[in-house]
Amino acid sequence: MFICRNQPCGAQWHPSEVEVRNEGQGYLFRCPLCGSRNYVERVTAEDGTVAYQQPRA
Numbered sequence: 262m263f264i265c266r267n268q269p270c271g272a273q274w275h276p277s278e279v280e281v282r283n284e285g286q287g288y289l290f291r292c293p294l295c296g297s298r299n300y301v302e303r304v305t306a307e308d309g310t311v312a313y314q315q316p317r318a
């Protein structure tokens with residue numbers, strides 16, 4: 262799950278519920294609830310599958 266880092270929002274989202282984009286400063290999603298930017302890391306698995314992980318706070 263992704264967690265919105267904006268306090269006190271803190272909403273949790275399944276990765277399928279948000280759109281990850283690169284706005285020029287790295288990959289991020291905008292919280293659908295409050296609109297805050299939340300940065301994520303792009304990870305490519307050995308089979309080529311791309312996934313995004315939220316770094317630990």
Ligand SMILES: [Zn+2]
Nearest residue numbers: 265270292295
């Ligand atoms: Zn939020």
